[in-house]
Amino acid sequence: MTYLFQILNGIGLGMLYFLLAVGLSIIFGLLQFVNFAHGAFYMLGAYLAYTMVERGVSFWLALPLAFLAVGALAALTEAVLLRRIYAQAHTFHILATVGLALAVQEIVIIVWGPIGANLAPPDSLSGVVILGDFIYPEYRLFVIALTALLAGGLWWLLEGTRLGAIVRAGSESPETMALLGYDTRRINTAVFGLGAGLAGLAGALAAPIRGVDPFMSVEALSVAFVVVVVGGMGSYAGALAAGLAVGIAQSLMATLWPEGARLMIYLGMAAVIVTMPRGLFGRA
Amino acid sequence: MLDRRSFLATSSFALASLTSPALLRGARAAGADLVVGAPLPMSGAFAANGKFAALGAAFAAEEAGTVLGRKVVARDLDTEGKPATAARRVQEAMAEGARLFAGGILSSEALVMGKEVTNGGGVFFTTAGADEITGKECNRGTFRWSVPTHGAIAQTVRPLIERMPQAKRWYTITPQYVFGEGLLGAAKAVFQEKGIEHVGNSYHALAEKEFSGYLTNAIAAKPDVLLILSFGSQSSDTLRQAVSFGLKKRMTIVLAWASGLEQFEALGPDLCEGVYFGAQYWHGIDTPSNKAFVAKVRATRKFSPNYSFAGSYLMTKLLLDGAAKAGSAEGPAVTKALEGLTYAGLTGDEEIRAADHQVIKNYYLLKGKPKSQMADKDDFVEIVSSGKSFLSSEAAGCKMS
Numbered sequence: 001m002t003y004l005f006q007i008l009n010g011i012g013l014g015m016l017y018f019l020l021a022v023g024l025s026i027i028f029g030l031l032q033f034v035n036f037a038h039g040a041f042y043m044l045g046a047y048l049a050y051t052m053v054e055r056g057v058s059f060w061l062a063l064p065l066a067f068l069a070v071g072a073l074a075a076l077t078e079a080v081l082l083r084r085i086y087a088q089a090h091t092f093h094i095l096a097t098v099g100l101a102l103a104v105q106e107i108v109i110i111v112w113g114p115i116g117a118n119l120a121p122p123d124s125l126s127g128v129v130i131l132g133d134f135i136y137p138e139y140r141l142f143v144i145a146l147t148a149l150l151a152g153g154l155w156w157l158l159e160g161t162r163l164g165a166i167v168r169a170g171s172e173s174p175e176t177m178a179l180l181g182y183d184t185r186r187i188n189t190a191v192f193g194l195g196a197g198l199a200g201l202a203g204a205l206a207a208p209i210r211g212v213d214p215f216m217s218v219e220a221l222s223v224a225f226v227v228v229v230v231g232g233m234g235s236y237a238g239a240l241a242a243g244l245a246v247g248i249a250q251s252l253m254a255t256l257w258p259e260g261a262r263l264m265i266y267l268g269m270a271a272v273i274v275t276m277p278r279g280l281f282g283r284a
Numbered sequence: 285m286l287d288r289r290s291f292l293a294t295s296s297f298a299l300a301s302l303t304s305p306a307l308l309r310g311a312r313a314a315g316a317d318l319v320v321g322a323p324l325p326m327s328g329a330f331a332a333n334g335k336f337a338a339l340g341a342a343f344a345a346e347e348a349g350t351v352l353g354r355k356v357v358a359r360d361l362d363t364e365g366k367p368a369t370a371a372r373r374v375q376e377a378m379a380e381g382a383r384l385f386a387g388g389i390l391s392s393e394a395l396v397m398g399k400e401v402t403n404g405g406g407v408f409f410t411t412a413g414a415d416e417i418t419g420k421e422c423n424r425g426t427f428r429w430s431v432p433t434h435g436a437i438a439q440t441v442r443p444l445i446e447r448m449p450q451a452k453r454w455y456t457i458t459p460q461y462v463f464g465e466g467l468l469g470a471a472k473a474v475f476q477e478k479g480i481e482h483v484g485n486s487y488h489a490l491a492e493k494e495f496s497g498y499l500t501n502a503i504a505a506k507p508d509v510l511l512i513l514s515f516g517s518q519s520s521d522t523l524r525q526a527v528s529f530g531l532k533k534r535m536t537i538v539l540a541w542a543s544g545l546e547q548f549e550a551l552g553p554d555l556c557e558g559v560y561f562g563a564q565y566w567h568g569i570d571t572p573s574n575k576a577f578v579a580k581v582r583a584t585r586k587f588s589p590n591y592s593f594a595g596s597y598l599m600t601k602l603l604l605d606g607a608a609k610a611g612s613a614e615g616p617a618v619t620k621a622l623e624g625l626t627y628a629g630l631t632g633d634e635e636i637r638a639a640d641h642q643v644i645k646n647y648y649l650l651k652g653k654p655k656s657q658m659a660d661k662d663d664f665v666e667i668v669s670s671g672k673s674f675l676s677s678e679a680a681g682c683k684m685s
Contacts, residue, residue: 009496114335116517116550118524128530135503137528140496210493211524211550213517215331219493254486254497262489 006251014247015147019202021227022239023195029234030171036097039221040104045200046207059122066204071197078192116213232279318354321377323387325365333592340596367396378404386599391463398426406615409599414462418642419680431647433466438673439647440562455507460487467513495522545590548664556652565591574630588662640682
């Protein structure tokens with residue numbers, strides 16, 4: 001029974017990891033650009049949600065607003081700064097995005113202080129579900145349900161719509177898309193905004209679970225990095241499968257070998273790299 | 285095209301840069317100032333503690349102004365909470381002439397730095413908790429202000445067993461490094477002595493942020509008391525997640541080693557209410573020295589001092605007082621001046637025990653107040669009890685080298 005609850009718990013963790021990592025993966029797939037400021041967008045989403053709720057805004061409104069605000073900010077960053085370095089070597093990408101991440105972290109410390117803060121879940125989800133001897137927070141069940149819906153919606157957007165087809169085509173051959181008359185720069189900006197907005201939404205959803213603090217971005221980026229490498233760079237399905245695998249492995253290990261729970265994530269990543277170099281769903 | 289090999293290589297470098305921004309900083313030149321090194325985790329999971337401790341060291345330096353005719357400067361050195369990095373940082377600072385160091389929040393880094401500084405002829409003062417620091421691993425150049433793990437458990441677990449004689453089943457969540465092992469070992473000894481059933485323990489890694497899996501284990505063991513032995517943001521995360529699992533209504537929750545005000549601010553009053561916290565320092569301690577210190581910090585810094593700030597301040601002040609008394613900033617002279625020193629400390633009368641360099645001071649058991657009973661925004665807890673519990677230097681195993 002304990003294992004069943006650990007799996008349930010792992011699904012909850014994994015869906016959050018998916019939401020966090022899928023944006024990174026989509027951005028990489030389209031732009032061949034590794035965004036090390038992705039964790040900073042996750043942190044901004046968490047802090048924006050926290051600030052809005054502290055100032056009396058409903059949590060339910062704060063969630064979409066955090067997504068939109070972070071997405072818009074990221075799109076602006078892409079248009080003003082990052083677009084200019086796509087053609088440069090990857091070391092420039094690292095320099096710009098790591099610098100951006102550090103700048104955001106310091107700004108967060110200046111604005112909100114070095115100490116973290118707590119964001120309580122909304123009253124309607126602050127209870128627990130009791131099943132026999134086990135307890136599970138209602139808020140975590142809500143996160144599982146919402147992220148599952150978002151995963152479905154995102155899949156439909158990427159696989160079932162004209163916009164998704166354009167994005168996928170753009171990731172395969174941006175030159176052809178440009179020759180066909182598509183404005184690839186706008187597509188890039190929109191996709192970057194969407195990916196970062198999803199990270200912001202993941203941060204807002206995670207805030208009632210883990211609180212907010214100025215150093216949460218690095219932790220988030222590490223997990224997103226593992227999920228993208230395991231799932232396959234640029235793969236939506238890979239991000240989902242790897243996010244769930246990492247979450248469930250981490251949770252199950254808390255019972256099987258607690259001291260190795262975190263280590264197992266990285267050992268698992270190493271095993272995937274060795275046996276499946278392109279990740280679970282990576283393209284050739 | 286970015287291939288997997290390039291992705292992994294560049295990603296590793298970028299992640300290292302984000303977790304260790306010190307890598308991107310240039311070296312600073314040494315001057316004629318009297319430098320007190322503050323080797324602290326300024327990045328990583330314990331960075332919030334490190335940043336306040338750095339402020340405390342700077343406050344002490346500013347208050348001292350000039351010592352031995354040299355301007356006092358507190359220089360923070362980012363240890364990242366890692367022993368190897370910490371050792372490298374103090375080595376670099378010593379190569380530039382620094383001999384006095386106050387810092388080392390984590391036991392693992394403090395143990396390494398104490399040896400490095402002592403070997404280099406300096407003095408190292410720390411707040412880290414593992415018994416070994418002034419026990420089996422004690423040395424001539426290392427001093428410790430905080431009550432070690434033995435005393436922390438004695439002043440939290442023992443009074444709570446007396447207050448709650450019906451609570452016989454205790455579950456522990458422990459960070460797997462020397463500090464956590466010290467707390468767990470001390471707790472197990474008290475459990476055995478008092479007839480308490482230790483119904484389970486979950487170890488977690490030092491970098492862990494997600495504790496729901498461990499809490500599921502704890503729920504399955506049906507304890508009366510959940511004893512959290514983690515430190516800093518990890519204990520906050522454990523408590524936050526335990527409350528979200530509804531455990532506050534089902535069992536008593538105790539954090540044996542809380543960071544005090546900085547932690548309560550991060551958690552908020554609703555989470556703290558009814559929870560017991562062990563603490564080295566609380567700004568509400570009723571001693572003349574502490575009242576004066578709190579008033580000065582509030583007047584000049586506009587906030588109430590927390591444990592990280594106060595501990596770092598006092599250690600830096602003691603090092604500077606020792607240097608002034610000795611007439612020298614060299615390690616052996618300052619060590620001699622500090623050994624056996626008694627003074628009016630923040631927690632009352634404090635004494636630096638000469639035999640093992642352990643400061644003898646109070647440890648506090650606090651309990652979270654309801655928000656409605658808070659007198660001001662910082663009045664999160666009431667002091668339930670306090671006292672001094674220390675192993676003798678012989679029992680701690682200190683053989684001063």
